[in-house]
Amino acid sequence: MLNSISSDGCGFCRSTAFSSTSLTETQKRYCQIEKELLAVQFGLLRFRQYVYGQKVTVESDHKPLVGLLEKPIATCSPRIQRMRLQLQRFDFRLVYKPGKELFIADTLSRAPSPRLFTDDVTQDSEDQxxxxxxxxxxxxxxxxxxxxxxxxxxxxxxxxxxxxxxxxxxxxxxxxxxxxxxxxxxxxxxxxxxxxxxxxxxxxxxxxxxxxxxxxxxxxxxxxxxxxxxxxxxxxxxxxxxxxxxxxxxxxxxNRGRNPKLPLHPVRLPDYAFQLVSADLFEFERVNYILLVDSYSKWPCVVPLKSTTSSAIIEEMSRFFCDFGRPEELESDNGTQFSSAEFREYCASLNIKQVTSSPEFAQSNGLVERHIQTVKRTLLKMFAEGKSLWEALAAIRSTPVSGSLPAPSVLLQGRNLRGVLPFLDASLSPKLVPASFVRQELSRRQQTAAFVQPRPPSGSSSVAVQSAVARTARPVAGVNTPSGQSSVFQSSAQQESTPVRSVEAPSRPVREIPASPARLLVSRIPVRDRVVWVPPSASSGQHAPVAALGVTRSGRRYIKPPPPSQ
Structure with a gap:
């Protein structure tokens, strides 16, 4: 049914033309929404001499059809795609109107004409x-x-x-x-x-x-x-x-590949000392220790443990919190000591938020893991000198964190610890480090660690230094001999009996040092235990002459160049 609206502004609607047709056997098998769109297509094509080039409003009592015409054509079914392509020549807008308001069309649809129009183009869609x-x-x-x-x-x-x-x-x-x-x-x-x-x-x-x-x-x-x-x-x-x-x-x-490494996210920076702490257990020389580190001042608390149960951990934690106060957040791994119900209840009673790191990913608790390395390295060296755990902790606490941040004792207590270093009285007096400055430096260190990558390793040769006491080799910067080959420092007792071993290039870049006396390598090994051994010549099969060692007036040791050949 074609209606026209009066142009006088009163909105009077007048019926202009009527048309109907019967469905073919193929069209009767259409689904309901396709039949509704078929009716719209038939009306626009039947009255195309009236609606072509005009803005037309099509009223339908099938509400899903309105949303269907708003979807992309490629997402519709093939039959609906074909119908919509045929309707693209018309400028129409489909609106929903309840069936009780379309009483004329609804009445006439109950007595359709059996006539089939010969200009029906809907059959073409079946081929597509x-x-x-x-x-x-x-x-x-x-x-x-x-x-x-x-x-x-x-x-x-x-x-x-x-x-x-x-x-x-x-x-x-x-x-x-x-x-x-x-x-x-x-x-x-x-x-x-x-x-x-x-x-x-x-x-x-x-x-x-x-x-x-x-x-x-x-x-x-x-x-x-x-x-x-x-x-x-x-x-x-x-x-x-x-x-x-x-x-x-x-x-x-x-056959799956490894999961890609996720980007590192910066951790929360503290606003004051002992706001955020990290804890972990470690073993050194068959003794278990607990380590608690403050993320603001880097102050380490280490005590040996007689037992690794939750009760023993809680007892030592209570001593730490008594000295420095209760933290807001405690980070640890998922060890049974920290994941037990007893320890969780202990943290809840003190109003401490417990955060655990990811399983099998120690990097997420990197603060305490890195301090464990520092403490173990310090204990190894200081125990070798006969010193105690407390002397090692005093040395760590009195050492500056970086070139811009003072020692943990200054950040935590506002003063340097009196010890083996001869501090002036002014350095031992209390002084305040602004929290804004500390937070700024901690943020800068965090950004540097995340975005500054180490330089790629160079192709320079490396040599091995072997201590006369420990007999352990470590890579150092290469030294070029007059023959262009690398030299190896060894003990004089092992010079003749120990063959030269090839040493792989270190992971960190090394620096080539020319054979000039002004730029020669200075070893930390005592002079009496140090000689230079040059690999045998490939042509003669004999050992090259051994270079002599010298000492400058200022006390600096160097390697004398070999005498000129005759």
């Missing part, structure tokens, strides 16, 4: 629909198998009935087995006994296992498998099932 189906499933046997499986699937048969009769207004009114298809109801269509969701096949239950195997053919990853399935098939919950299939594939798991 069948072409799409044949392009999706090229094999005739496969199409027949999908049609037979669809006919034997009770859920899809009920879905066919709902599509033909039309979807209800609300999801709750749908049958329970059809509700999973509610979100794609406007994309569903039927062609030759096969259900389509847009341009994808709706897979029956009996063929889903076979389809899953075809999706995972080639053992692609999760993303590629989902894309393969998305391009051809559909059923409710297909995406989760494809992801689970890839995750449970033993072949894929055995």
């Amino acid at each position: 629909v069948h072409h799409v189906l044949h392009s999706l499933v090229t094999s005739v046997s496969t199409r027949k198998r999908y049609a037979e499986a669809t006919a034997l699937d009770p859920t899809l048969q009920l879905l066919k009935t709902v599509i033909q009769k039309g979807w209800p207004e609300k999801r709750a009114q749908c049958p329970a087995s059809v509700k999973p298809y509610w979100s794609v109801r406007s994309d569903l269509s039927m062609v030759e006994g096969v259900l389509l969701c847009g341009s994808r096949l709706v897979v029956p239950m009996s063929l889903r296992r076979e389809t899953m195997e075809g999706i995972h053919d080639g053992h692609f990853g999760e993303t590629k498998s989902v894309l393969r399935a998305k391009s051809a098939v559909y059923w409710p919950g297909w995406e989760d099932q494809v992801k689970n299939m890839v995750a449970s594939c033993s072949v894929c798991q055995e």
Whole structure:
């Protein structure tokens, strides 16, 4: 029915023309939403001499049709795509109007004319629909198998009935087995006994296992498998099932690559001392220790433990908190001492937030892990000199954190600790370090550690220094001999009996030192235990002459160049 609205501004509507047609046998098998769009197409094409080039408002009592026309054409079913392409020549706007307000069209639709118009172009869409189906499933046997499986699937048969009769207004009114298809109801269509969701096949239950195997053919990853399935098939919950299939594939798991390293996120910076602390246990020389570090001042608290139970940890923690106050946040690993209910209750009673690091990822608790290395290294050296744990802690606490941050004792207590260093009286008097300055420096150190990368290793040769006492070799900067070969420092007792061992280049870049006397290497090994050994010449098979050692007037030791050859 074609209505015209008066132009005098009163909005009077007058019927201009009427037309109707009967559906063909093919059109009767359309789903309800396709029939509704077919009615719109028939009306615009039938009255094209009136509406072509004009802005037209089309009223329909089928509300899902309004949302269907707002979707991209490529996402619609093939038949709806064809209809929408034919309607693109018209400038129309589709609006929803309840059926009780369309009483004239509703009345006339109950007595349609059996006449079929010869200029009906809707039949042309069937060729395009069948072409799409044949392009999706090229094999005739496969199409027949999908049609037979669809006919034997009770859920899809009920879905066919709902599509033909039309979807209800609300999801709750749908049958329970059809509700999973509610979100794609406007994309569903039927062609030759096969259900389509847009341009994808709706897979029956009996063929889903076979389809899953075809999706995972080639053992692609999760993303590629989902894309393969998305391009051809559909059923409710297909995406989760494809992801689970890839995750449970033993072949894929055995040959999967390593997970990429996640970017490091900066940790929270404290505002004052002992606001954020980190704790961990470590063992040194068969003795267990507990280490507590303040992230603001880097002040370490270390005590030996008689037991590693939660009760022993709580007892030592109580002593630390008595001296320095209760922190706001305590970070630790997931050890049984820290993850026990007793320790959690202890932290809750003191109003301390307990944070645990990721399992098997010690880097997330890097503050205490790095201090464990420092404490172990210091204990190893100071125990060798016969000193105690407390002397080692005093040395760490009185050493500046960096070139811009003072010692932990100054950051925590505002003063230097009186010890082996001869401090002036002014240096021992209390002084305040502004918290804003400390936070700024901590932020700068954090950014430097995250973004400044070490230089790549150079190709210079390395040599090994062997101590006469420890007999351990360590790589140092290369020394070029007159013959262009690297030299090796060794003990005089081992000079003749110990062969030269090749030393791999260190991970840190080394520096070439020319053979000039002004730039020669100075070793920390005493002179009496140090000689230079030059590898034998390849041509003569004899040892090269040994270079002599000298001492300058200022006391600096150097290697004398060999005398000129005769």
